[in-house]
Amino acid sequence: MRQISKLTRVAVGVASVALAATACGGTSTDSGNETKPKEDLGLAIAYDIGGKGDQSFNDAAYAGLEKAEGEFGYKTADIEPTEGETDADKEQRLASLAKQGYNPVIGVGFAYGPAMEAVAKKYPKTTFGIVDSVVEGGNVASLVFAEEQASYLAGVAAAKATKSNTVGFIGGVDIPLIHKFEAGYKQGVEDTSDGKVKVVSQYLTQTAEEGGFSSPDKGKAAAEGQIEKKADVVYQAAGLSGQGVIEAAAKAKVWAIGVDSDQYQQEALAGYKDYILTSALKDVGGAVYALSKSVEDGKPLTGTQVFDLKVNGVGLAESNPKFAEIAGLQDEVNKAKEEIIAGTIKVDTE
Structure with missing residues (x-):
């Protein structure tokens, strides 16, 4: 056993x-x-x-x-x-x-x-x-x-930050692990907005060998496509490809949500940090x-x-000062975290 x-x-x-x-x-x-x-x-x-x-x-x-x-x-x-x-x-x-x-x-x-x-x-x-x-x-x-738990919190943040009522998700590779990120994110968005916010999802590749986790250009192109569809918050779970997502979001002056590390703090992404709302942390x-x-x-x-x-094996970054400036965001995230820990909220994994 x-x-x-x-x-x-x-x-x-x-x-x-x-x-x-x-x-x-x-x-x-x-x-x-x-x-x-x-x-x-x-x-x-x-x-x-x-x-x-x-x-x-x-x-x-x-x-x-x-x-x-x-x-x-x-x-x-x-x-x-x-x-x-x-x-x-x-x-x-x-x-x-x-x-x-x-x-x-x-x-x-x-x-x-x-x-x-x-x-x-x-x-x-x-x-x-x-x-x-x-x-x-x-x-x-x-x-x-529990990637889905951090992603749920990212979904809460996206739902509170969007002005267009359309947000995006970009997964690196279409595999069960990344489905957990998408499922939690979608649930967080839906619960927070009572279904009023639409989530546009896309996977970059079907297999890792095709570069889904290692191609910033693929991430950038996917994000640009979602932004054209009015997504003003884009969450990426795409490894190195996520850098392209963040670049595209910053150029369009919309929000990006990072993953795994606190990407607001990453030196290589400093030029885009003002548009990295938060990151779903995975320690x-x-x-x-x-x-x-x-x-x-x-x-x-x-x-x-x-x-x-x-x-505290997963969580949500709060490094960007703008995170605290969005009305109701901090309170909603704190409430969701407490309810997940208490078991009141059961987060989907697929």
Whole structure:
């Protein structure tokens, strides 16, 4: 039976991250069926599509690595994906990190699922983590989030901010994970506006290989199309592609809603920040750090770790001063958050 646990508390809204790469290292020797490291190294993360510098999902994971590195003073590694890579490539990457002695080893993104399932069995003394997917294994922690709850709050904000009564949603890839973002957002908009606000939805691609999470130009074109349809608030759950959405919104002087990290705070998006109303936060950095700390403390987390509003694992950013200036927005968001935590509001996931 799968182990389900809730972390007591994690920090939402990790700081903007530096983009300096950290080095890999370590050597190993073979013994029996498992390759055992000569030395214990620290946390290693393998990035999802878009890599470091996406100002969103992957950068949030890197912030967790930076925090662990600074606190525990050990050697870390962060590895970029390659264009058109296969599950075998991901498996080789994870195995290489485990073989070198990194512990824990975290795959950032659901795409690492098949590779992690295979590699974790070969390295039972290494703790593995996967973000946004569930992988069974006695040495695997599945770090999953209630994205729909943060998206509901984003929907509340959109409904209060719109003047045209039309808002947009842009998903990077048409997959169940992103459906959670859309479902929560739509429900938040509908509940807040009593159905008076229309949501225009679009997915950039059917598969990740087509660039749905890594193509700002696709995001920009999609946002421009929604803005032409009178959408004056556009929420994106599209990874690196979301930068194009934010750019288009800023140029049209309408609101964008960011995702995963507080995108108002991201240096690379500073030119557009006045039009980033808020961001639906997903504390990937906190999850990465929590797993690292559990290993450092000698009590590795395993099983499914759920990050939701109750533990501040998801939330809504309030960095933009204009957020507080929109009549009724703050009160509506606070009320919705309380009701979700209390169970009064049940948020859809599809």
